[in-house]
Amino acid sequence: MSDRQTAILExxxxxxxxxxxxxxxxxxxxxxxxxxxxxxxxxxxxxxxLLRRTLEFINDRADRYTAxxxxxxxxxxxxxxxxxxxxxxxxxxxxxNSTAWGELRASAIFDPDLREQLGLxxxxxxxxxxxxxxxVRPDASTxxxxxxxxxxxxxxxRWLSGSITLERARELLRxxxxxxxxxxx
Amino acid sequence: MSDRQTAILExxxxxxxxxxxxxxxxxxxxxxxxxxxxxxxxxxxxxxxLLRRTLEFINDRADRYTAxxxxxxxxxxxxxxxxxxxxxxxxxxxxxNSTAWGELRASAIFDPDLREQLGLxxxxxxxxxxxxxxxVRPDASTxxxxxxxxxxxxxxxRWLSGSITLERARELLRxxxxxxxxxxx
Numbered sequence: 001m002s003d004r005q006t007a008i009l010e011x012x013x014x015x016x017x018x019x020x021x022x023x024x025x026x027x028x029x030x031x032x033x034x035x036x037x038x039x040x041x042x043x044x045x046x047x048x049x050l051l052r053r054t055l056e057f058i059n060d061r062a063d064r065y066t067a068x069x070x071x072x073x074x075x076x077x078x079x080x081x082x083x084x085x086x087x088x089x090x091x092x093x094x095x096x097n098s099t100a101w102g103e104l105r106a107s108a109i110f111d112p113d114l115r116e117q118l119g120l121x122x123x124x125x126x127x128x129x130x131x132x133x134x135x136v137r138p139d140a141s142t143x144x145x146x147x148x149x150x151x152x153x154x155x156x157x158r159w160l161s162g163s164i165t166l167e168r169a170r171e172l173l174r175x176x177x178x179x180x181x182x183x184x185x
Numbered sequence: 186m187s188d189r190q191t192a193i194l195e196x197x198x199x200x201x202x203x204x205x206x207x208x209x210x211x212x213x214x215x216x217x218x219x220x221x222x223x224x225x226x227x228x229x230x231x232x233x234x235l236l237r238r239t240l241e242f243i244n245d246r247a248d249r250y251t252a253x254x255x256x257x258x259x260x261x262x263x264x265x266x267x268x269x270x271x272x273x274x275x276x277x278x279x280x281x282n283s284t285a286w287g288e289l290r291a292s293a294i295f296d297p298d299l300r301e302q303l304g305l306x307x308x309x310x311x312x313x314x315x316x317x318x319x320x321v322r323p324d325a326s327t328x329x330x331x332x333x334x335x336x337x338x339x340x341x342x343r344w345l346s347g348s349i350t351l352e353r354a355r356e357l358l359r360x361x362x363x364x365x366x367x368x369x370x
Contacts (some may be wrong), residue, residue: 020295022207063252099294104221108346109284110205115347122348146349147336147357154339161293162300163307164331172332 005043008033010070012050017099021051021107036048048113055104055114059121062087063128065094076135081177083132087152088170090158098156106152125149136181144180151176190228193218197235201282206236206292233298235299238291240299242305243282247272248313250279261320266362268317272337273344273355283341290338310334321366329365336361 011033014025026047030037048092069082087098108114130145137144155169164172196218200209211232215222229235254267272283292297315330322329340354349357 018205018295020291022205102291102294105342105346106205106287109287109342110203110350112347119347119348122343143357143360146353147361150339150343150357151332151336152339153342154335154337157290157294157338157342158307158335161290161303162297163293163304168331172328172335175328176332 004035004039006057008035008040008043008050009054013058013061013096013100016103017096021111022104026050048111050066051104051107051111051114052117054100054116055121058101058104059124062097062101062125065091065097076132077181077183080129080132080136080181081174084129084148084152084173084177085170086094088156088166088173090166095160099160101159102153102160109154117175133180143157148176148180189220189224190244193220193225193228193235194239197239198243198246198281198285201239201288202281206296208287211235233296234301235290236289236296237302239285240302240306243286243289244309246278247282247286247310250276250282255317261317262366262368265314265317265321265366266359269314269333269337269354269358269362273341273350273351273358274346280345284345287338287342287345307334333358333361333365 008029012024012029015029015032024047026037026040029050030040040050044053066083066086069084069086070079071180074082087094104114104118108118126142126145126149129149130140130142133140133144133148151173155164155173158164159166159169193214196210197214200214200217209232211222211225214235215225218225225235229238239318251268251271254269254271255264259267272279290304293303309329311330311334313335315325315327318325318329318333336358340349340358343349344351344354
């Protein structure tokens with residue numbers, strides 16, 4: 001992907017996190033990214049294509065910041081917990097990513113064009129977490145990963161919408177991980 | 186509350202579930218409810234007031250359809266499970282309620298006016314579920330209720346946005362309840 005394309009997708013994520021999917025205007029995005037609207041249409045086809053690629057971009061970026069949880073010397077249990085907790089951090093990039101992800105999730109209810117990519121991105125995330133869960137409990141089904149990622153989404157939206165503090169969201173997630181792994185105190 | 190006010194709030198929920206919070210136009214709402222825009226402003230003050238009351242209305246309606254889970258002869262365990270599973274039903278009123286709730290949750294990230302009411306409604310829901318949890322495990326902290334309701338929100342959004350089936354969402358929720366209550370197979 002060219003630097004220009006990356007710049008457009010970064011700007012699209014920023015715009016969505018600021019004003020929502022329905023508030024995303026291609027003209028504003030062009031201004032934000034410092035490119036022409038023609039270039040946006042050239043690279044992404046239409047609005048639906050742009051939104052699909054933005055979803056993919058958000059997913060890749062989340063992979064990068066949660067990858068910090070996977071240090072070579074870590075225990076599988078600690079790696080899983082760190083990886084999931086990295087989704088709940090008061091960092092501008094995480095806040096922006098999670099806000100945009102929640103927005104795209106909510107918009108997919110109204111916009112069938114988004115559903116396929118969202119389903120794929122969700123599945124990819126669940127599979128990554130399922131692999132980490134299997135590192136701790138090789139006999140685990142994917143239920144644990146599916147539930148933990150859905151819990152991350154639910155807690156993240158509560159935190160971003162001001163219904164709970166970040167500390168509380170992290171505490172609840174840590175408890176959920178312990179329950180799923182069967183090592184709850 | 187007058188019938189007219191109820192009609193306006195029902196129509197507002199319908200409009201939000203159809204086009205999102207940002208797609209809600211007071212003129213369209215007036216047409217949908219069969220009243221004048223002046224009457225809407227008279228009863229609800231401004232757009233923020235209308236959204237707050239709509240949140241309250243959605244919460245009250247969810248209380249009513251989940252109350253069907255609480256039959257006098259039920260075991261506490263069955264009552265809790267039924268009540269939570271009633272949030273995941275392919276019924277138009279549940280779909281509409283959950284879609285509008287998710288939309289209001291997502292919008293609160295951008296709209297500080299909504300946060301207080303959303304926080305209150307969330308707390309009320311968590312307290313209701315915490316009471317049911319205590320009926321099964323009197324020593325339980327509110328963590329279980331807080332996690333289970335966040336999981337319902339996460340699973341509900343995945344179902345509504347087409348990332349998982351309703352059956353799968355219900356299965357995952359049942360598993361989550363079993364883990365929280367410590368009676369997982």
